[in-house]
Amino acid sequence: MKIIKDLNAISSTIPLSLSIGMFDGVHKGHQSIIKKLNLMAEQKNLESAVFTFWPHPRTVFNPNDDLKLLNTIDEKTYLLEKNGVQNLFLKEFDEDFRNLTGEEFVKQILVEKLNVKHLIIGYDHTFGKNKSGDFQLLQKMAPEFGFEVEQVEAVDFHDKHISSTQIRNALSVGNVKEAAEMLGYVYSVSGEVVHGKKIGRTIGYPTANIAVNPIKLLPKKGAYIVDVYVKNNHLKGMLSIGTNPTVNGNSLSTEVYILDFNEEIYGEEISVNFREFLHDEIKFESMEKLIERLDEDKKITEIYPF
Incomplete structure (x- = not known):
């Protein structure tokens, strides 16, 4: 897996099948996205890629938030590679990045920098300043900028959507078996x-x-x-x-x-x-x-x- 930290150094013409998100835990919900990502890459002659950030946005917006994560950056990298992702874009979540609107993120990052041709996002994913980017915005912009977009449904466990928060909650009460079932490991x-x-x-x-x-x-x-x-x-x-x-x-x-x-x-x-x-x-x-x-x-x- 190729790991790219400096987006300014990118001049790739390789078209990508890409997903965006924190992917904390790389749990079963994330794995369903990656499975689809890899399938689309294979079918459309693209390379699979994940765009993620560090540190977690919550700690940037609220420095007093003592958020603990399911993965260190090394663990997340290992899990993404294990699940077959070919490219990992690791972007620092700094002031400039957090101030990009949803539209600016699509144009400046996804289209101009990353050459995205197929985009897959989770069922509740938002992005950009004030969460101005969502599935509806992507559907609107996709035809103009020449990429396809699809949304993957949630994976449920005991009638609840699997999420990093649900897994953290399970671990916080010592329920390591339930956490493992949601993580897939x-x-x-x-x-x-x-x-x-x-x-x-x-x-x-x-x-x-x-x-x-x-x-x-x-x-x-x-x-x-x-x-x-x-x-x-x-x-x-x-x-x-x-x-x-x-x-x-x-x-x-x-x-x-x-x-x-x-x-x-x-x-x-x-x-x-x-x-x-x-x-x-x-x-x-x-x-x-x-x-x-x-x-x-x-x-x-x-x-x-x-």
Whole structure:
């Protein structure tokens, strides 16, 4: 997949089948768009492309909005490529860009820069200043500027349209299985293993402390069954998101105890997939009670089917 960040450097004559949007999560709704995108590209002898932006527009319009995303930019890029997208246009969402009207975006970006011949958008997509661009505007402008446009219907899950917001809501209550069903893959986080307080090793449960990208959404505080990828190993693990209240912790951490593993992995990149929510974060009355619960969680994790 070709990744283009500087639109000013584009002088491509390659005609495109393109879609626009944040594509946060690259979930089943997005996947239905990409499937159509790739099909049209093949049928019409075009190249498939996605036009997306960074950072998220919400954080530009409201800098105090502590929005967490389902994907880092690297994760989103990987998922788009995995789904067969040939070109990714990654535009900084700056002042100039946010002030383009819908019509200006179509003329200056889609037509003059990107040579779009077939445009596919989601069922509720709007673009341009004050959301002045929508499907009706595209239908009106398409004949004049020589491109076709179509709108893809929503994909539903439990009678609701799948959306990035719905998935964030599921994760915020620990429902990682429902999130996975809407995503079409198991939700994960990754990061470098960093030094923590090393309390776990004193009670027989040494944990790897993961430095997760601060833009990445963490599921609800609590304990989870996860599978772990580290140093070319695929292993079972018990992951905790929380502040370690039993030992009066006050900073949020993401720590994983990896079953049947005792290698030194500080500085290594580690990735965990959320399989099952075990329980909420608990403040135990003693370390003995904490160990008892860890023993119970371990038994459940050991027999969990992966």
